[in-house]
Amino acid sequence: MEMSLKGYLASGRVLIADGATGTMLMAAGLPAGAAPEIWNIEAPVQIMALHQTYLEAGSQIILSNSFGGSPIKLAKYGLAERAVELNHAAASLARQAAGDRAYVAGDIGPTGELMEPLGELTPDTAFEAFKLQAEALVEGGVDALWIETMSDLEEARAAVLAAKQVTHLPVFCSLSFGIKSRTMMGVSAGRAAAELWPLGLAAVGANCGEGLDMIPEVLRQMREAAPDAVLIAKPNAGLPRIVGKETVYDVGPDDFARQMQGFVELGARVVGSCCGSNPEYIGALTAALAGQG
Numbered sequence: 001m002e003m004s005l006k007g008y009l010a011s012g013r014v015l016i017a018d019g020a021t022g023t024m025l026m027a028a029g030l031p032a033g034a035a036p037e038i039w040n041i042e043a044p045v046q047i048m049a050l051h052q053t054y055l056e057a058g059s060q061i062i063l064s065n066s067f068g069g070s071p072i073k074l075a076k077y078g079l080a081e082r083a084v085e086l087n088h089a090a091a092s093l094a095r096q097a098a099g100d101r102a103y104v105a106g107d108i109g110p111t112g113e114l115m116e117p118l119g120e121l122t123p124d125t126a127f128e129a130f131k132l133q134a135e136a137l138v139e140g141g142v143d144a145l146w147i148e149t150m151s152d153l154e155e156a157r158a159a160v161l162a163a164k165q166v167t168h169l170p171v172f173c174s175l176s177f178g179i180k181s182r183t184m185m186g187v188s189a190g191r192a193a194a195e196l197w198p199l200g201l202a203a204v205g206a207n208c209g210e211g212l213d214m215i216p217e218v219l220r221q222m223r224e225a226a227p228d229a230v231l232i233a234k235p236n237a238g239l240p241r242i243v244g245k246e247t248v249y250d251v252g253p254d255d256f257a258r259q260m261q262g263f264v265e266l267g268a269r270v271v272g273s274c275c276g277s278n279p280e281y282i283g284a285l286t287a288a289l290a291g292q293g
């Protein structure tokens with residue numbers, strides 16, 4: 001890319017991210033019950049191919065295949081000891097795919113454990129796990145870290161603080177909101193932005209979640225709570241429905257792109273798609289935004 005990611009974000013231009021990884025890998029044959037991160041070692045060609053399809057569709061920043069790469073999450077698959085190796089591989093595959101024509105964000109998702117007092121996860125344990133993951137991703141050559149799909153504010157904070165401790169690269173954080181603009185753990189969009197943006201984020205916003213209808217309210221609350229924030233909108237392709245044995249999402253690429261254009265008008269500057277989407281969604285979004293420009 002011709003400029004640093006910080007410079008790009010400061011320019012106020014829209015940055016197009018990628019779409020779903022997990023649902024795409026399952027479609028590509030990732031066995032049910034397998035950790036997607038194991039494919040960074042065992043099927044790197046598939047991971048590279050997925051990155052390539054998003055880059056060809058117009059993604060300017062792609063997320064590494066490391067969503068479940070915290071050692072706490074990997075422990076559920078007996079892979080905790082391989083956390084450094086799997087995250088490093090995720091970052092370097094994304095870097096190889098993007099070369100210098102797109103930015104790479106090291107993806108960090110939730111641990112899957114509940115924080116105290118509901119569960120046993122403590123802020124310190126979460127911090128250490130995210131720190132190990134963040135270090136391996138940075139070492140693997142990313143341009144940014146992107147903490148996503150968070151619903152617990154304390155877990156999100158632990159991840160942001162860990163990321164900020166290991167790198168001066170831009171750190172993004174997006175949370176997953178339900179239809180009432182609150183996360184599963186009850187955190188409002190306004191509170192999330194008010195507490196996370198001052199930690200020194202490069203962008204804050206929403207990804208995944210229950211469809212697209214809550215995005216305008218999420219953006220409004222975040223803008224009010226953090227007027228200077230760079231806002232992210234990377235929602236699912238609508239709501240999931242079970243048809244036969246398959247899960248399908250109810251918003252198609254063109255409808256998705258049209259709604260996303262509206263979110264850009266409301267201030268979103270980092271845009272993309274999440275579960276149920278594929279490169280067609282990013283292609284439609286890229287075309288729609290080019291027409292708007």
Ligand SMILES: [Zn+2]
Pocket residue numbers: 207208209236274275
């Ligand atoms: Zn999702």
